[in-house]
Amino acid sequence: METKTAKLLDGKALAEKIQLKLKERITELQPQLGRPPGLAVLMVGDNPASAAYVRNKERACAKVGIASFGKHFPTETTQGELEDVIAALNQDPQVDGILVQLPLPQHLDSVSLLNQIDPDKDADGLHPVNLGRLVRQEAGLRSCTPAGVMRLLAEYKIPLQGKQAVVVGRSILVGKPMALMLLEANATVTIAHSRSHDLKSITQNADILIAAVGIPGLITAEMVKPGAVVVDVGMNRIADPSGKSRLVGDVDGESTAGVAEFLTPVPGGVGPMTVAMLLQNTFASYLRRLGIANAEL
Known part of the structure; x- marks a missing residue:
């Protein structure tokens, strides 16, 4: 008798499909809007797993045409220095998404830093405002x-x-x-x-x-x-x-x-789906900030 085996939910193939659509839409919109979407990934210290995740995210950005504003800080960076960087990125018109790569070194308060990110640039969808929007079933970054x-x-x-x-x-x-x-x-x-x-x-x-x-x-x-x-x-x-x-x-x-x-x-x-959604969140934020309705990819 033939053994039954589960059908695989292929996240890698779907992520590639989403990235392809994103690339098409960014290529189409960029000439009208004068700039590509921008994502800033902040990493502190030298955690090898984090470094691999950040490289993966930056490669995915390059693949679809999202500009990377990656910043890598030494382990001893202070809370205040990071808060200043986030405040500047919140104001930067080239940046649509901001992400703090976790875990952070122990002396830093990750919750406080995540809360400093403008909720409309919160590419990870973890800001209390965006979680509140999810609870209320309102539109927001997920x-x-x-x-x-x-x-x-x-x-x-x-x-x-x-x-x-x-x-x-x-x-x-x-x-x-x-x-x-x-x-x-x-x-x-x-x-x-x-x-x-x-x-x-x-x-x-x-x-x-x-x-x-x-x-x-x-x-x-x-x-x-x-x-x-x-x-x-x-x-x-x-x-x-x-x-x-x-x-x-x-x-x-x-x-x-x-x-x-x-x-x-x-x-x-x-x-792979997590990374695809990060790119989609950045693109959705780019469209929203430019007053264009977002369509599901």
């Missing part, structure tokens, strides 16, 4: 990772209305905004987390299961309802016995693939 998940589900025409959705994880980066976006799409949403009792009994009810906790292989096949859609937001770097490191998700993809109907791969699922 948190990139959950927005990327929603775009991926829409691309594969996965119905959400009336479905049981379970989000495992409650971070302000993913879990909370993810739950709000699913609610906005008329799903019935449960949020589970590290203190939830009997996680398996919660996840087994999910038509849509989103794992975003940062624990490698937490979700196993027996925790998944047959035919469910499983979205793995986890990005965990683990070393194998030979010392080589690889990326794994929060879902045990191998066993789960035999139960779920749809599954996101790691890497190549949610990660």
Whole structure:
């Protein structure tokens, strides 16, 4: 008998499609508007993972025609110096999006810095004003990772209305905004987390299961309802016995693939979509600031 295996939700292919459309629209609009969209990514210190993420974002900007105003600061940079940089970028007419690459060195207050960003230039969608707009279902810049998940589900025409959705994880980066976006799409949403009792009994009810906790292989096949859609937001770097490191998700993809109907791969699922949504947020901010209505890409 043929073994059933889940269909993959290919975030990499969709991200490329979005980037291609962005490139076309920027090429078309730039001559009329006199400048490209601009994104400033601020990085402090020399965290190698952060440096790789920033390079990835800058390459993606170059690919679609967004100008990068990247700034890299030494570890000892003070809170005041960064606040001055953000204040200047808020006023800079060339800059449409501002992003502070996390984590920051311990002496810096990341929440306070994120709150200094003009909400209309908040490319990461994490400012309290933008989170408030999401709660109220008002237009605003949306948190990139959950927005990327929603775009991926829409691309594969996965119905959400009336479905049981379970989000495992409650971070302000993913879990909370993810739950709000699913609610906005008329799903019935449960949020589970590290203190939830009997996680398996919660996840087994999910038509849509989103794992975003940062624990490698937490979700196993027996925790998944047959035919469910499983979205793995986890990005965990683990070393194998030979010392080589690889990326794994929060879902045990191998066993789960035999139960779920749809599954996101790691890497190549949610990660590329996060970057695509960052570019889309920057472009949306560019259009809004120039008084042009935004169209869904």
